[in-house]
Amino acid sequence: MRPFWLQQALDQDNDAVCLPLAGDERCDVCIVGGGYTGLWTALMLKEQAPQLDVLLIEADICGAGASGRNGGCALSWSAKYFTLERLFGAVEAVRLVQESERSIAAIGEYCAANGIDCDYRMDGTLYTASNPAQLGATDAVIGALANKGINSFERLPLEQVQRLAGSARHLEGWFSPAAATVQPGRLVRGLRRLALQRGVRIHEGTAMTGLEHGAPVQVRTRNGTVRADRVVLGMNAWMARAFPQFERSVAIVSSDMVITEPCPELLGEIGLDSGISVLDSRIFVHYYHNTSDGRLMLGKGGNTFAYGGRMLPVFDQPSPYQPLLRDTLSEFFPALAQVPVAASWNGPSDRSVTGLPFFGRLDGQGNVFYGFGYSGSGVGPCHMGGQILASLALGLDNAWTRSGLVKGPLGQFPPEPIRYLGSLLVRNAIRRKERAEDRGVRPRQLDVRLARFAAAAGKADKG
Ligand SMILES: Cc1cc2nc3c(=O)[nH]c(=O)nc-3n(C[C@H](O)[C@H](O)[C@H](O)COP(=O)(O)OP(=O)(O)OC[C@H]3O[C@@H](n4cnc5c(N)ncnc54)[C@H](O)[C@@H]3O)c2cc1C
Numbered sequence: 001m002r003p004f005w006l007q008q009a010l011d012q013d014n015d016a017v018c019l020p021l022a023g024d025e026r027c028d029v030c031i032v033g034g035g036y037t038g039l040w041t042a043l044m045l046k047e048q049a050p051q052l053d054v055l056l057i058e059a060d061i062c063g064a065g066a067s068g069r070n071g072g073c074a075l076s077w078s079a080k081y082f083t084l085e086r087l088f089g090a091v092e093a094v095r096l097v098q099e100s101e102r103s104i105a106a107i108g109e110y111c112a113a114n115g116i117d118c119d120y121r122m123d124g125t126l127y128t129a130s131n132p133a134q135l136g137a138t139d140a141v142i143g144a145l146a147n148k149g150i151n152s153f154e155r156l157p158l159e160q161v162q163r164l165a166g167s168a169r170h171l172e173g174w175f176s177p178a179a180a181t182v183q184p185g186r187l188v189r190g191l192r193r194l195a196l197q198r199g200v201r202i203h204e205g206t207a208m209t210g211l212e213h214g215a216p217v218q219v220r221t222r223n224g225t226v227r228a229d230r231v232v233l234g235m236n237a238w239m240a241r242a243f244p245q246f247e248r249s250v251a252i253v254s255s256d257m258v259i260t261e262p263c264p265e266l267l268g269e270i271g272l273d274s275g276i277s278v279l280d281s282r283i284f285v286h287y288y289h290n291t292s293d294g295r296l297m298l299g300k301g302g303n304t305f306a307y308g309g310r311m312l313p314v315f316d317q318p319s320p321y322q323p324l325l326r327d328t329l330s331e332f333f334p335a336l337a338q339v340p341v342a343a344s345w346n347g348p349s350d351r352s353v354t355g356l357p358f359f360g361r362l363d364g365q366g367n368v369f370y371g372f373g374y375s376g377s378g379v380g381p382c383h384m385g386g387q388i389l390a391s392l393a394l395g396l397d398n399a400w401t402r403s404g405l406v407k408g409p410l411g412q413f414p415p416e417p418i419r420y421l422g423s424l425l426v427r428n429a430i431r432r433k434e435r436a437e438d439r440g441v442r443p444r445q446l447d448v449r450l451a452r453f454a455a456a457a458g459k460a461d462k463g
Contacts, residue, residue, distance in 0.1 A: 003345035004259055009185030018062075020205040021224045027055040027201070029393050030228035032208045033059030035067035036378060037234035038137050038372055039191035040386025041393070046198040048394060054200045055440045056224060058217070059207035063188035065236055066378065069347045071257060071287055071299045073277040074107060074180040074380040075125060075199060076100040078152065081141050083354055088404035094148050095399065096384075099154065101178040103383035107187075114188030118182045121275025125179035127153070128161060128170040130332075134281035135436035138174050154174040162425035166272030167332045170280070181275045182379065208235075208242070213365050217461050228299025230393045233362065233370040234385075236378075237348040240309030241463050243362070249352060249409035250373050251423060252306035256319040256346040257299035258326060263339045270294065270335050281455050286328060296336060298329050301349065301376050302430070302454075305423040308416050310350060319344040349376040353411025355380060359388050361409035369393060373409065426453045450456050 002010065011048030029045060031038045034056055042054050042259035074214070077084060084093035108120045129135045138153075145151035153174040156164070161173030182313040196202060203221075207378040210220035216227040233239065239246050267273055267290050277289040291297060303321050306312050313322060322344040352358060352373030364369040369392040371385045378385075384400075402404070413419045429450035433443040 003069035003185075003222050003347065004343040005072070005183055005185035006063050007185070008181065008234040009063065009068065009177050009189045011172045012186070015188050015189070015256060018196075018202040018204040021057060021203040021226065022271065023220050023224045025055060025224065025226045026216070027226060027228050028053045029055070029230045029232060030217070030226045031056040031232045031234060032219065032298070033065070033234035033236065033238075034192065034202065034204065034381035035065045035234060035236060036188060036191065037236065037385045037389065038232070039195055040383055041234060041389040043191065044194045044386045044390035046195075046388060047391060048201060054196065056200055056202045057206040057208060057221060058202065058204045061204045062104065062192040065238075066347050066349065067188040067382070068185045069186045069345055070182045070269045070379060071255065071297065072182045072281070072379065073125070073287055073289065074104045074182060074381060074405045075277070075377060076104060076152075076176070076178050077139055078129070078145055078176065078178070078314070079138070080355060081144050085144075087410060088355070089352060092404060094150055096403070096405075097145070097150050099384055100380055104178060104180050104380045107182070107380065107383055111187070111190065113326050114194050116187065116194065118184075118187035120180055120182050120187075121292070122177055123178040123275035124177040124280065125277045126161060126165055126170075128158075128165060128173040128278060128280050129287065130171070130280035130282070132440065135172055137281035139451045140173060145239065152178045152317065163271040164274070164276055165278045166267065166270040170278075179277060181277050183291065187359065199417045209367070213363065213368065215367065217368055231366060231368045232370070232389050232393055232411065234372070234389070237309075237371050238311065240350070241311070245363075246409065247309055248412040248415060248419070249358070249359065250309065250350040251413055251419060252302035252309050252311070253302055253351050253423070255299055255301040255349055255376055256321040256325060256344070257297060258319065258322055258329060258341045258344045259291075260295050260329070260336065260339045261342045262294040263296070263336060266335050266339065267294060267296060269315065270333060273322055280389060280436055281452060284331070287443040288332075291372030295342065296329070296333070298325055298332070300325060300328070303425055304346065305420060305427065306348065307420045308428070315346060315348045315358050319346040322348070349374075351375045351449045352409065353413060357385060357405065358409050359385070359392070359406045361392070404449045408441055421428070422453075426450050430454060
């Protein structure tokens with residue numbers, strides 16, 4: 001069974017099936033992975049060089065990974081400003097925050113111009129505190145953004161926060177208009193349709209089983225080989241297992257979500273009638289928004305950790321955390337306590353040490369490029385990823401190819417089993433700390449200290 005969003009998109013999708021690769025193919029650029037990263041890259045390549053022969057292979061169907069099952073919150077990198085400044089300096093940090101905001105608007109413009117109906121609504125986002133311990137958590141970064149003249153957030157009166165967010169659980173709120181929500185499955189399937197229209201050759205059900213450097217590069221699959229001048233790897237969480245050199249660059253962690261049956265009248269009554277996304281200030285945030293067909297979707301990251309970056313069967317099953325999410329939903333929205341949950345699901349996020357994606361040349365080769373590590377925040381940033389990877393594949397010298405983002409992973413997690421055991425230790429400490437804070441009790445010092453290990457997570461991360 002497919003996750004809710006993807007299934008909904010497939011039900012409305014009359015597009016041609018893309019058959020698996022059979023035999024040997026030659027192309028200019030071979031893209032591996034049919035999520036937002038691979039598809040934006042393909043589309044941007046075709047836009048800049050329409051004559052280029054681009055072939056994309058996808059192990060399952062386009063959108064089967066994170067792109068067809070995420071929370072649909074397209075957020076900027078504003079909340080990551082301190083990390084960006086520490087890693088890349090103030091000038092590049094400012095540029096990246098602005099680019100991340102531009103990408104959100106650009107996705108909407110692109111969908112409108114190309115007939116992709118993905119329920120794109122640029123109604124902004126609210127960063128809130130859902131218990132007293134979170135109060136003030138966003139102030140410092142907003143101060144820094146204001147200092148640089150790039151702050152899009154304004155503090156709203158509490159009554160307005162609670163009305164916009166549809167819940168009295170919120171104790172403060174900062175609103176930014178520079179954010180959107182989408183139906184993620186319809187976005188990724190729309191990009192696929194457009195890529196096909198632009199002449200990108202797509203083979204679904206075609207996993208890369210090996211890659212051999214050279215000119216051309218050989219991408220091996222079970223029933224054939226693609227020889228390509230350049231290769232772009234947009235495989236997200238799967239990179240860690242496919243290429244041992246990245247095993248410690250990301251931790252694979254689930255985000256889990258539930259979506260209700262339609263209840264538009266109730267949502268209207270509590271005030272949640274726009275496409276706004278709402279995120280509180282936990283380390284593993286609660287995030288939610290409504291849908292235009294009157295449902296409420298609520299998610300939470302940081303639940304299931306995968307040992308050694310393995311893709312666990314649970315990532316393709318209903319969320320084991322559904323009861324917890326259901327309780328949270330009822331706590332935040334007592335009026336929705338009786339509304340049935342239509343579906344729950346989860347999926348793997350590729351959390352990097354910095355909380356930012358990274359890009360580079362595989363094994364230092366000048367014709368194989370990769371990008372992943374979006375850390376649960378890729379709906380908007382994958383559009384930047386597409387610009388970076390298209391620029392690299394076209395051999396351009398521009399702000400994207402010169403960016404510090406293109407220096408590969410900027411940190412490593414400890415080796416297994418330390419990473420796995422450490423992740424669980426920190427996760428459990430965060431849970432105890434946040435439960436205590438929700439009850440208004442002081443958390444244990446040890447839990448507070450352990451929780452700091454996850455501080456790099458950043459507010460807007462959902463993995
Ligand atoms: C449950 C969940 C909720 C999230 N919520 C949000 C959110 O609300 N907002 C936000 O900004 N971000 C969110 N994210 C993150 C966001 O979805 C991702 O960052 C983004 O979709 C990554 O896109 P991608 O194309 O890089 O990866 P993917 O969409 O995962 O695509 C990678 C593709 O590569 C394919 N593949 C893997 N191995 C091979 C191979 N060997 N050969 C061929 N193909 C292969 C996979 O099948 C997959 O389709 C969430 C992620 C998850 C999992």
